[in-house]
Amino acid sequence: MVNNSLPPVNRIMRKIAFGYSTRCNVKCEHCVAADAIPENLKMELAQAKEIITEMADAQIQGISFTAGEPLIYLDEITELVSLCHQKYGIYTRVVTNCLWAKTPALADSYIVQLKENGLSQLRLSYSRWHQKNIARRNIVNAAQGCQKNGLDYFISFVTDFSEQDDACEHYLRDHGLRFFPEAVIFAGRAQSFERLPLCTDYQANCCPMNPYLAPSLDMYACCDAGSHFTRTNFFHLGNLKDSTVEQLLQKSETNSLYNHIRTIGITAIASFAGFKAREIIQYRKCELCEKLFNSPDRLAMLQREAHSGLNAWCR
Numbered sequence: 001m002v003n004n005s006l007p008p009v010n011r012i013m014r015k016i017a018f019g020y021s022t023r024c025n026v027k028c029e030h031c032v033a034a035d036a037i038p039e040n041l042k043m044e045l046a047q048a049k050e051i052i053t054e055m056a057d058a059q060i061q062g063i064s065f066t067a068g069e070p071l072i073y074l075d076e077i078t079e080l081v082s083l084c085h086q087k088y089g090i091y092t093r094v095v096t097n098c099l100w101a102k103t104p105a106l107a108d109s110y111i112v113q114l115k116e117n118g119l120s121q122l123r124l125s126y127s128r129w130h131q132k133n134i135a136r137r138n139i140v141n142a143a144q145g146c147q148k149n150g151l152d153y154f155i156s157f158v159t160d161f162s163e164q165d166d167a168c169e170h171y172l173r174d175h176g177l178r179f180f181p182e183a184v185i186f187a188g189r190a191q192s193f194e195r196l197p198l199c200t201d202y203q204a205n206c207c208p209m210n211p212y213l214a215p216s217l218d219m220y221a222c223c224d225a226g227s228h229f230t231r232t233n234f235f236h237l238g239n240l241k242d243s244t245v246e247q248l249l250q251k252s253e254t255n256s257l258y259n260h261i262r263t264i265g266i267t268a269i270a271s272f273a274g275f276k277a278r279e280i281i282q283y284r285k286c287e288l289c290e291k292l293f294n295s296p297d298r299l300a301m302l303q304r305e306a307h308s309g310l311n312a313w314c315r
């Protein structure tokens with residue numbers, strides 16, 4: 001998507017995480033999408049279709065169906081994927097826990113249906129917490145079903161980088177599966193998890209910040225922990241009952257602080273806010289973000305400085 005009226009940083013492909021429903025068929029103890037929001041919110045199918053049409057008009061080029069477990073509503077998600085693909089050429093991804101992939105034959109039936117209707121990629125969630133509820137064999141069934149039927153996939157291996165996860169990682173390697181580690185987010189049910197001390201190098205911690213649309217029609221500028229910043233509601237863009245998709249996306253793309261997160265990154269903003277370098281390297285990215293933007297006083301200071309001091313705080 002190219003919009004010449006926006007500064008270069010905003011000439012990005014528009015992508016969105018689409019929360020069709022918050023309902024899930026398991027209850028993982030690390031789930032970020034839980035506790036703060038009702039567990040069984042769901043959009044109407046007709047409403048979701050109208051929103052996708054509006055998203056296509058707003059030049060959104062990628063939709064990731066997420067939130068609870070989307071494939072509880074396999075036929076409805078299939079219709080939405082088909083609409084995206086057939087009518088608008090939108091790239092689609094479904095994020096799933098694979099409870100449905102109990103056997104290779106069952107995995108095939110879901111995958112063939114999604115693939116035939118134009119799904120671009122299946123993202124399989126996997127972790128030692130998911131696998132307390134779901135046999136890890138399901139992940140292999142789903143991944144091998146994708147390989148067999150020519151559907152792109154990757155496994156999102158959620159980890160706290162502790163030794164406890166070595167066996168989980170070996171399992172994926174032993175089966176030759178494609179996976180990417182993803183840091184557990186200490187929000188929602190994982191809020192009270194013990195955190196191992198971290199010491200990274202001084203990383204920029206930039207975020208692309210794809211928006212997230214919840215079934216309540218609230219839209220957030222960040223699709224991960226963003227809806228949990230409840231003291232400031234920093235990432236809340238608005239609700240589709242009051243605004244158009246285009247208006248909310250523009251709000252996300254023109255907000256100076258969001259653009260600083262995208263470009264100079266959380267680390268530089270924390271440094272500007274007075275955090276010591278030694279402190280910064282001990283925080284995970286979303287935790288540091290939470291310290292900065294879920295504190296009303298600090299947020300007010302950063303908003304004041306967004307066009308002045310913060311602009312100059314880069315190498």
Ligand code: SF4
Binds near residue numbers: 027097
């Ligand atoms: S982490 Fe995913 S699979 Fe687990 S309860 Fe949350 S939405 Fe469901």
Ligand code: SF4
Binds near residue numbers: 222223224
């Ligand atoms: S660092 Fe902030 S903007 Fe980036 S994913 Fe985490 S909460 Fe969202």
